[in-house]
Amino acid sequence: MTGNIISTMVYLAPVPTFIRIFKKKSTEDFQSLPYLMALFSSMLWLYYAMLKKDTILLVTINSFGCIVETTYIAIYIVYAARESRVSTIKLLISMNMGLFSLILLLAHFLVSGSVRVKVLGWLCVAFSVCVFAAPLNILKQVIRTKSVEFMPFTLSFFLTLSAVMWFAYGLLLKDLCIALPNILGFILGLLQMLLYGIYRNAQKVEEKKKLPGQNLKSIVILGAVGGPEVYPVDAKPDVNGGAEEHDQTEEAKEDEKTMEASQDKLQSNECAV
Template sequence: MAWLSVDHSWVITFGILGNVISFMVFLSPLPTFFRILQKKSTEEFKSEPYIIALFSAMLWLYYAFIKTNELPLIIINSIGCVIEIFYITIFLIFAARKARKRVIQTKSVEFMPFNLSLFLTLSGISWHFYGLLSNDLYVMLPNILGVSFGFAQLLLYIIYRGKEEVHKDRRVDKVGPEVDTDMTVEECISDKKQENYSSERVEQMV
């Protein structure tokens, strides 16, 4: 087949590109974990993606050690294991006690980080081409599935994001007159007394 005889430089290029994007994948949940640390709660965020990511990195690491000349896979998946263990540790510390509803049930993307879905898709594309150019079916084929799931997540995000914006607009339309939340308790009491006084004056005049 024609694609088997490719320049070795392309294999190196996609190996480096795959490492860079995979590293961005591992770092993309950082805003989520900053939020968890600030609120001291995992809220409706799920731990499953990080457990699966750790398991995946461990499997790729095992595969890379068995096969020769797979330094890019060894480097990035070693880093990935360390980062995912860190994420899971935070989840164990701040995990909520009650299970929450999923994104599809709530039709909300607030707890579905877009950056993670995007970089997972890009990572799958890069590693697919790395496997394709290095004639490695064990790297190429799983990433076809990964890219497919990545595009599905992005599609869900786009669909539910649009619905979420519509619901927000409707809620804003239903909200009544604005309330001044900056008023102090004393000001509220004073206003109430003024209203009562005015009512009494009107009754006396009548």
């Protein structure tokens, strides 16, 4: 029962991510592959649990997982960019519908009885490994960008905790198909939390090192002789910056008026002569 509660937390861990997607109306750099793989794995485990006896916990948690992951994918498709939306729909149709249907047909017609349960069990192991390995591309992105913005810590934490619980559950049932993939899940979960700790601190250090950029704006100064000259002036956020710019503009206008007055005076002298 504890494993089901923690697995529920794993499924609900991405909720803040999808709230963010809903508010920003964009999926940003978040990827749909982990959710597609999680849905496929939940579907397989649900079928496996229905064939095997005394696995009510597997039935309930994977039924919940199918509903939640489908909701996530639907939200992702709505707010994703065109390219991401198309690729997500293609994967959903080919893997979660096509491949799953093929597995059901082959398992039903080619094998039977206890052999079918064993085959499905090892298929579940294989795809559970894929589910745990799906975030590896996220880890590459974290290492490359040194940013953990798109790797939620809560998901990594509950994934690790869930792996421990389901590993213990598999040992109690003496079911290697349940126990084995959770060893990899535990290792990958620890790796994600380790990277989060490293690059979260590194990101803070980088932000402290960065100095605010100096924005430059061009001020046109009318010269007494020749054309206008352009000088870059630091844009200062304080109120004095606006006053200084105003003074410079007033001085330029006065210079222009002086030049016009001098030209008028010269023309009047010429006329007098």
